[in-house]
Amino acid sequence: MTYQGIDTAARINAAQARKMRENGLSFAGRYIGPENWWKTVTREEIDILHAEGISILLCYESVAERMRGGAAAGAEDGHLVAYHANRLGVPAGTCIMFACDYNAPTGDLI
8 A cells, every 4th residue: 555645844734734635645744842843743733634634744853963962862852752742642652753864974874
């Protein structure tokens, strides 16, 4: 089975969610994080997407080079994203991806 969706930092409104469903999209990739981040999914947006039958693929990223902070940074981010997931009512056990996107120098590729 093939699933089609979008990945966006922009918020999705009801009209856009309806259009997504009408065009056969089944999921939206959205960021999870602090309420004041412009790219963070909101509870209202989650409700809008779910009302249209659109699943949400959640992704967290604090800063682009965060993984260079090692296990301690990962543990801290894990606690933060768990807090935000709980705040939004995300069901326990939901998979949340962590973005690791930066221009890695050669030394980081080993």
